[in-house]
Amino acid sequence: MTEQDHHNPSIDSTTETTVGLGKGLDVGTANLAAAVQNDEGGITVNVERNAFLDIPSDVYSKNMLTKLKVPYVVHNGKLVVIGEAAFELANVFGRETRRPMADGLVSPNEQDALPMMKMIIQKILGEPQVPGELCYFCVPAESLDVDNNVVYHQGLFESMVSKLGYTAHAINEGHAVVFSELAENDFTGIGLSFGGGMANACIAYKSIPCLSFSVARGGDWIDKNVAGVLGVPRSKAAHIKERGIDIRDPKNREEEAVAIYYRSLINYVLSNIKTRFESGENMPNFNEPIDIACAGGTSMVGGFIEVFREEFAKIDFPLPVGRIFRSEEALTAVAKGCLVAAAIGED
Ligand SMILES: Nc1ncnc2c1ncn2[C@@H]1O[C@H](COP(=O)(O)OP(=O)(O)OP(=O)(O)O)[C@@H](O)[C@H]1O
Ligand SMILES: [Mg+2]
Secondary structure (H helix, E strand, O other), X not given: OEEEEOOOOOOOHHHOOOOOOOEEEEEOOOEEEEEEEOOOOOEEEEEEEOOEEEEEOOHHHHHHHHHOOOOOEEEOOEEEEEHHHHHHHHHHHOOOOEOOEEOOEEOHHHHHHHHHHHHHHHHHHOOOOOOOEEEEEEEXXXXXXXXXXXXXXXXXXXXXXXXXXXXXXXXXXXXXXXXXXXXXXXXXXXXXXEOOOOEEEEEEEOOEEEEEEEEXXXXXXXXXXXXXXXXXXXXXXXXXXXXXXXXXXXXXXXXXXXXXXXXXXXXXXXXXXXXXXXXXXXXXXXXXXXXXXXXXXXXXXXXXXXXXXXHHHHOOOOOOEEEEEEOOOOOOHHHHXXXXXXXXXXX
């Protein structure tokens, strides 16, 4: 999957003839995405599922993969299909893919899956344009609701991205949304990323993050709960959620369940921002109303922003807020934000 954007205001048009240095990498539970400046001075984002499938290495399986034109590698005596191809193949054969990450971090149950993630990342990032080219990659903020180890996760990717020939630099995921969506606001405002494993929030003032946190609830949390109450597999729940429904207007019991958990997720994230902001010290004074930018695959459901605004209106938010909007490219905004941060050389 490739998306092009020729209108990014943060990229200087005078650099149009030369490809800019620096890359952005979104390390996500559901998707891995790499943002690169293209020849036209715009941004190209390559996205792959963060998933793989391993198949016993026998003649029959090899022939099958060759016939289906599915690319594979041989790893530890098994045939391994990675990324989008793994996802498609799993669907055809009614299998589940293996996923290297869960709840925003490298999964403790899939430690041996790191080489698969490295292969996918190598594929989407490509070679560095110069040795030691900067690559900003996103990491989640510490979670409020689960005890997770972001330091270990960050270290693993620092090492992986360095081994691919880049100078690796971690940036918080919500902060990346601020870089991607709030350039016109001088990088001041709230960036929210609603992903597969998590929701990440960051409040920034003139590009400096004042408050960042995550909650271990995202698309997977909605799928798990919807599957539970409806008695269906999680993949079916994900399908209901992604098939183009509108959570303001659920058409049946299944859609109703999705809508209920969406509202709950949004309310949970908003209440946490409110509580954290009220109890936070050294918060800057926002005299002007600030904007809230939402991104991430989970924000793509129909009616998301409208429900977000409804829930926002119900709570007494401690800050003056102007515009509440969703990124036009919700799935790739984080990767773009990482690239923008790399281009600016932001710490
Ligand atoms: N059209 C859609 N409607 C609703 N949900 C969607 C849609 N498309 C994708 N999703 C959901 O978006 C989630 C993946 O989003 P995204 O790629 O932003 O997550 P991620 O960055 O990989 O995860 P995280 O940031 O939590 O580590 C999945 O739960 C998927 O079901
Ligand atoms: Mg994400």
